[in-house]
Amino acid sequence: MRQSKPLSPVEEVFVKDRIKIFNSVLKILANRELAEDVVHDAYLKVREAGAAVSVKQPAAYAFQVARCLAIDRYRRRALETGIFSGESDDTQGVTYSTPERIEIGREELRLVSRAMNSLPTRTRRAFELYRMAGYTQREVAEQLGVSTTLVNFMIRDALSHCRSSLSSE
Amino acid sequence: MASDSGEDAVWQAALDWSMRMHDGDLEDAERAQLHAWLAASPNHREAFQEAERLWTLTGLVPPKDE
Structure with a gap:
């Protein structure tokens, strides 16, 4: 079966170096399920990005995106855990949460x-x-x-x- | 711009929080402060979300000299 559209060089990196990318993300998040999710999110985002920016170093770029998203996810989760581990959940009826994934x-x-x-x-x-x-x-x-x-x-x-x-x- | 409007002050505060989060894990006291700041006004929440969104977007821009 032929694919309707060939993979871009960055998308190819995600196929070829998937395990390396996964491991670099896992190191940051220390949670396999989350790491899977972030790698998938990174893949979707570079697909979108391919139409908007020109990428000269596909491998470096793939790792950059995955790493940035992993760190962002880690930080946002850390922020949210505080909401529940803090005092009572009676913060004037206002709960704040950042979306896990930010769509772009x-x-x-x-x-x-x-x-x-x-x-x-x-x-x-x-x-x-x-x-x-x-x-x-x-x-x-x-x-x-x-x-x-x-x-x-x-x-x-x-x-x-x-x-x-x-x-x- | 040199606008000292309240809106700009809120944006600068949101940037400040976003950067502090990026600088490393927040201490419990800081995190509580951030939660209080967010709970204080919908404008704060909106500005913080905007800062976070820009943070995500800039992470998707390839480096200039590569």
Whole structure:
């Protein structure tokens, strides 16, 4: 049977290196079921992303997406467990929960990608080290030879810039 | 922009929380503070969700020099 559409290079990485990707995600989440779910989510997201951004290094990109999503999932779960382990569940009748998966659209991603590309080089670099490479703000400051305060400002600036790119469609 | 509107202050606070979460595991006291902040206003929840959404989106942008 022929597939209707050939796999993109990033999708191929997910097929070929599935176990490696799974293991890198499992290391972060320490839960096989969750790890499976995140790998699947990552696969769906790179499929969407393929139409919105150009990927020059498919393998590095596949691992980046899987790793980012795994860390995000871990953080969001940690936030939610506090709601129940805390005091009573009587928080003024308001319960807050982030969705486990955040759905993204191609157009949004295209706009955010364009916004990132228009950032000053140093701001972009600071943001990538923090967001994708997982360095702390202090480590980013050391690498770039600037103050931690400036790094903090550049990260806020990058996210706010992406935010306005979505609201001014 | 140099807008000191309340809306901007809420957005900056939301960014602050998102970044603190990313910096490492929150202490119980910090997490309680965040929950209280979220419970205080629907605007807070909306801003935080927006920050989290942007956080997810930026993780899907390939690095520039690769």
